[in-house]
Amino acid sequence: MTERAHAERLDAADPLRGLRAAFEIPEPEPIYLDGNSLGRLPKATLERLSALVRDDWGGRVVRGWDAWMELPVRVGDALAAGFLGARPGEVIVSDSTTVNLYRLAVAALQARPGRRVVLAAADEFPTDRYVLGGLAEARGLELRLLETDPVEGVAVGDVATALGPDVALVCLSHVNYRSGALADMAAITAAVQGAGAMMLWDLSHAVGAVPIDLNGAGAQLAVGCTYKYLNGGPGAPAFLYVRRELQDVLRQPIQGWFGQRDQFAMGHPYDPQPGIGHFLTGTPSVLGLVAIEAGVEVLARAGIEALRAKSTALTELVIALWRAWLEPLGFTLGSPADPARRGGHVALRHPDAYRIDRALVERANVVPDFRAPDRIRLAPVAAYTRFTEVWDAMDRLRRLVEAGERVALDPARSRVT
Amino acid sequence: MTERAHAERLDAADPLRGLRAAFEIPEPEPIYLDGNSLGRLPKATLERLSALVRDDWGGRVVRGWDAWMELPVRVGDALAAGFLGARPGEVIVSDSTTVNLYRLAVAALQARPGRRVVLAAADEFPTDRYVLGGLAEARGLELRLLETDPVEGVAVGDVATALGPDVALVCLSHVNYRSGALADMAAITAAVQGAGAMMLWDLSHAVGAVPIDLNGAGAQLAVGCTYKYLNGGPGAPAFLYVRRELQDVLRQPIQGWFGQRDQFAMGHPYDPQPGIGHFLTGTPSVLGLVAIEAGVEVLARAGIEALRAKSTALTELVIALWRAWLEPLGFTLGSPADPARRGGHVALRHPDAYRIDRALVERANVVPDFRAPDRIRLAPVAAYTRFTEVWDAMDRLRRLVEAGERVALDPARSRVT
Numbered sequence: 102m103t104e105r106a107h108a109e110r111l112d113a114a115d116p117l118r119g120l121r122a123a124f125e126i127p128e129p130e131p132i133y134l135d136g137n138s139l140g141r142l143p144k145a146t147l148e149r150l151s152a153l154v155r156d157d158w159g160g161r162v163v164r165g166w167d168a169w170m171e172l173p174v175r176v177g178d179a180l181a182a183g184f185l186g187a188r189p190g191e192v193i194v195s196d197s198t199t200v201n202l203y204r205l206a207v208a209a210l211q212a213r214p215g216r217r218v219v220l221a222a223a224d225e226f227p228t229d230r231y232v233l234g235g236l237a238e239a240r241g242l243e244l245r246l247l248e249t250d251p252v253e254g255v256a257v258g259d260v261a262t263a264l265g266p267d268v269a270l271v272c273l274s275h276v277n278y279r280s281g282a283l284a285d286m287a288a289i290t291a292a293v294q295g296a297g298a299m300m301l302w303d304l305s306h307a308v309g310a311v312p313i314d315l316n317g318a319g320a321q322l323a324v325g326c327t328y329k330y331l332n333g334g335p336g337a338p339a340f341l342y343v344r345r346e347l348q349d350v351l352r353q354p355i356q357g358w359f360g361q362r363d364q365f366a367m368g369h370p371y372d373p374q375p376g377i378g379h380f381l382t383g384t385p386s387v388l389g390l391v392a393i394e395a396g397v398e399v400l401a402r403a404g405i406e407a408l409r410a411k412s413t414a415l416t417e418l419v420i421a422l423w424r425a426w427l428e429p430l431g432f433t434l435g436s437p438a439d440p441a442r443r444g445g446h447v448a449l450r451h452p453d454a455y456r457i458d459r460a461l462v463e464r465a466n467v468v469p470d471f472r473a474p475d476r477i478r479l480a481p482v483a484a485y486t487r488f489t490e491v492w493d494a495m496d497r498l499r500r501l502v503e504a505g506e507r508v509a510l511d512p513a514r515s516r517v518t
Numbered sequence: 519m520t521e522r523a524h525a526e527r528l529d530a531a532d533p534l535r536g537l538r539a540a541f542e543i544p545e546p547e548p549i550y551l552d553g554n555s556l557g558r559l560p561k562a563t564l565e566r567l568s569a570l571v572r573d574d575w576g577g578r579v580v581r582g583w584d585a586w587m588e589l590p591v592r593v594g595d596a597l598a599a600g601f602l603g604a605r606p607g608e609v610i611v612s613d614s615t616t617v618n619l620y621r622l623a624v625a626a627l628q629a630r631p632g633r634r635v636v637l638a639a640a641d642e643f644p645t646d647r648y649v650l651g652g653l654a655e656a657r658g659l660e661l662r663l664l665e666t667d668p669v670e671g672v673a674v675g676d677v678a679t680a681l682g683p684d685v686a687l688v689c690l691s692h693v694n695y696r697s698g699a700l701a702d703m704a705a706i707t708a709a710v711q712g713a714g715a716m717m718l719w720d721l722s723h724a725v726g727a728v729p730i731d732l733n734g735a736g737a738q739l740a741v742g743c744t745y746k747y748l749n750g751g752p753g754a755p756a757f758l759y760v761r762r763e764l765q766d767v768l769r770q771p772i773q774g775w776f777g778q779r780d781q782f783a784m785g786h787p788y789d790p791q792p793g794i795g796h797f798l799t800g801t802p803s804v805l806g807l808v809a810i811e812a813g814v815e816v817l818a819r820a821g822i823e824a825l826r827a828k829s830t831a832l833t834e835l836v837i838a839l840w841r842a843w844l845e846p847l848g849f850t851l852g853s854p855a856d857p858a859r860r861g862g863h864v865a866l867r868h869p870d871a872y873r874i875d876r877a878l879v880e881r882a883n884v885v886p887d888f889r890a891p892d893r894i895r896l897a898p899v900a901a902y903t904r905f906t907e908v909w910d911a912m913d914r915l916r917r918l919v920e921a922g923e924r925v926a927l928d929p930a931r932s933r934v935t
Contacts, residue, residue: 125572125577127576127577133579135580139575139580139582139583141576141579142571142572142576142579146571147568147571147572147576150567150571150805151568154559154563154564154567154751155542155559155564158556158559158751158752159542159544159558159559159564160542160544162552162556162559162885163552163555163885163887164885165556165752166556169752169753196613196614196617196800197613197774197799197800197801199774199776199799199800199801200617200772200799200800203771203772223786226775227775227778227781227784227785228774228775228800230787230788231773231774231775231778231787231788232772232774234773234787234788235772235788236771239771326801328801334571334804335583335586335801335803335804335805336586336801336802336803336805337805338803339800354652354653354656355616355617355620355652356649356651356652357616357617357648357649358643358644358648359616360648361644361648364644365890366890367644367889368644369640369647369663370647370651371647371648371651371652382614382617383613383615383617383645383756384614384615384743384745384753385753386753386754386803386805386806387752387753388567388751388752388753388754388803388805388806388809389753389805390753392805468579468581470580472784473782473783473784
């Protein structure tokens with residue numbers, strides 16, 4: 102299993118091996134293991150964007166809106182069907198994850214007046230903590246941060262013991278951004294909603310990597326990002342999900358003209374569209390939406406079950422090689438060893454992780470990513486990463502650590518996303 | 519002046535006539551007079567976007583962020599210097615106009631506790647009214663809508679008489695989206711701020727068409743759109759301006775990770791960046807920012823004073839031909855006749871405006887735009903519209919009205935932006 106020939110056999114037997122050709126991968130190329138920060142460019146996206154810009158914007162100009170108006174719902178429906186386990190009309194693509202999290206959190210808090218606690222994980226992704234903290238402060242509520250296992254992530258019990266009649270809203274990530282731990286969506290949703298609180302899932306590190314069944318879990322609200330495993334491009338618009346039965350009960354706070362019924366009558370006063378439509382705000386990013394749609398089509402053809410199967414095999418190989426080569430060198434596993442409890446990336450912890458990360462980039466031609474204080478995240482992506490790339494990256498990592506290579510610490514270069 | 523030869527002479531003498539070549543204008547092409555809804559595609563944008571997608575996203579993937587991080591401030595600084603009369607570090611490009619208006623309005627209201635009235639014009643652009651109405655309702659405030667002259671727009675006196683110790687915030691457009699009336703920014707700002715209220719300008723229909731001097735007017739807050747006269751593309755991100763002296767006094771409500779000091783330390787708790795930086799929210803749209811930057815460079819080379827001079831000459835020609843040809847046919851002028859009181863577009867009113875608008879598009883190969891209930895808006899854009907195009911469009915409009923041509927009313931086709 103530690104032989105390169107083993108990885109070569111896995112590549113040869115990989116039913117998704119042809120999918121790599123759908124992505125722009127210039128040669129010679131570093132081994133790219135940071136697709137959970139920013140996914141690669143699908144070739145179809147480059148073509149679709151060029152056509153959009155040249156033919157639709159350039160050629161049709163404002164008349165392009167005849168087709169563009171439906172993009173937020175149409176791309177949302179594609180995500181719903183292919184990746185989220187949601188019904189048509191339950192997902193739109195709009196704004197950023199940060200803005201959507203804010204909007205759905207406000208809507209949820211308004212639906213639970215009198216309850217004064219917001220729960221999140223202490224190691225939740227920063228923007229989620231900051232947004233919720235700001236909301237809690239502005240409304241005189243308390244943001245309570247749950248201490249959870251740094252490797253295994255949030256357990257149902259962690260949440261259940263914190264629930265009570267005072268809890269208005271629980272916000273958690275399905276896949277933790279550091280450890281990759283996969284939370285039990287169905288069980289946690291049932292516990293939270295059973296206690297009368299609203300549950301809001303952040304799917305940013307999960308969507309496109311693991312199968313998600315929002316309807317099956319009875320989930321009320323979710324947000325997520327499209328520029329990681331969905332390959333939507335840098336700063337691509339995010340999505341939001343609102344369970345159908347809640348859409349006309351909840352009010353989101355940013356009442357924009359794209360949420361108005363009969364938008365171009367431009368009437369008085371605000372009269373929200375029925376359904377998911379009133380969760381739209383301002384003019385949506387057409388370039389961003391078209392880029393997402395092109396990338397999502399490529400992945401949807403492969404299917405999330407096949408992507409997940411390969412992703413699991415890739416991270417299993419990372420862990421096998423960690424155990425054989427890196428554990429003896431002082432690395433610990435920062436992710437669940439059980440693949441059923443893990444998303445699409447693996448965290449390896451080392452006291453000198455930052456300097457090792459820089460050496461990997463600068464001397465070994467591998468692009469991992471670093472998360473303070475001591476984690477190297479490796480995300481081999483099912484759509485375009487080869488098993489031999491995983492083997493080569495782990496081999497280079499082992500060699501440079503054995504050789505004692507580090508890069509001098511320069512905080513100005515710590516900018517990674 | 520009503521001869522086509524006059525328009526030909528104006529084209530020949532136009533110092534900006536070469537600028538049209540900087541835009542994608544396929545032939546044969548309708549006469550496009552809707553650049554105040556969606557501006558045309560600059561050729562440089564197509565090239566810049568293709569290079570960004572292929573070389574930066576495709577080639578460098580996540581490492582592209584080394585350069586992209588500074589885009590919101592860098593593009594904001596270009597807008598500040600070239601079009602807004604603001605200092606470096608006072609403008610960022612981020613989110614949509616709707617979201618930015620919401621954020622700055624919340625910040626302003628928090629800075630004026632105890633005051634319970636928000637003022638806006640009754641014919642303000644819909645998203646502004648909806649956002650402010652939602653905010654007022656959520657906070658138990660009153661949105662008071664000022665009746666203003668439908669042609670001449672908001673006057674200083676309209677605002678001054680409505681001010682009082684209860685007014686927290688006044689939000690107005692610099693150029694009205696229907697009439698094109700240009701508000702006196704300096705006088706209104708002085709009146710509002712003199713009465714202790716906060717002033718928030720919406721520059722969407724002004725920026726790139728008329729010179730704006732936010733610093734000179736003493737303006738506190740502004741937002742605006744980049745997809746009209748700035749040619750940023752469909753759904754391009756918007757900008758916001760916060761006067762330097764207020765940046766560390768105000769708190770905007772959506773505390774995202776891009777607003778955090780030392781963002782990639784991902785620390786606890788939220789610790790806002792000093793200056794304009796904490797007005798950033800989630801991951802910015804890189805595609806949108808790059809497109810805006812390319813278009814803004816093209817316009818900045820021409821200079822806003824030259825653009826304004828040509829824009830005024832173009833709308834003066836529209837009005838001269840209206841007076842000669844269309845007033846006798848029952849059209850009234852829906853815009854100020856004084857060019858100093860007018861932005862970049864002209865509204866012509868007619869009881870049958872909608873059906874005439876459709877006939878213009880479908881039978882005369884002219885793209886104007888329609889605003890309910892009775893306005894045809896004509897926006898000849900200095901950067902790319904020829905005087906002869908204005909003449910030809912007005913001539914076709916006259917002929918089809920003289921011939922009694924209308925298009926049967928079909929509300930499903932009333933979708934215009």
